Amino acid sequence: MGKKVAGTVYAKVDGGQVTVTGGVECPLSEVKRETVTTGFYKEEDLPPFVKLTCVDDPDLPIKQIMTATNSTITVEFGNGRVYVLSGAYVVGEPSSKGDDGTIELEWNGIKGVWQ
Template sequence: MGKKVAGTVYVKIDGGQATVTGGAEVPLSDVKRETVAPGFFKEEDLPPFVKVTCVDDPDLPIKQIMAAANSTVTVEFANGRVYVLSGAYVVGEPSAKGDDGTIDFEWNGTKGVWQ
């Protein structure tokens, strides 16, 4: 029997649901490891994040999303996994794309938790 591992992704920003295309990207770890010599590695802290491509729906509260400095972003994957980013704020330079009606958002935050 097959198991569903991909499909529709649900994204909520401060409780309001956004329509996303493609999917969402979130980290699996809060550290980045790099080998410095065989058997030895160093770790670097990584900020928790969420990256999504949202449909530029007229109901999408762009001003609220851009101004927020303490949001909660919840990503529910088709396979049942859920990632919650708290203390979130938009980073980078999001822009609306008229050719496909989307906006790429990236949030960093203070804490990311897999549930």
């Protein structure tokens, strides 16, 4: 029997559903490791994040999304995994793309938890 590992992704921003197109990314680790020399490594903290591309729906509350500094982003992947980012705020320079009607958004936050 096959197992579903990909497919439709659902995302909510402060409880409101956004229509996701394309991919969604969430980190699997809280740290980035880099080898200094054989057997020795260093670690850097990574901020928890969510990256996604969504439809620029006329009902999308863009002003609320862009000004919020304490959002909760919930992502449910096609395989059933769920990631919750709290204390989230938009980073980067998102823009609306008129040719395909999408917006790429990235949030960093205080805490990211896989459920």
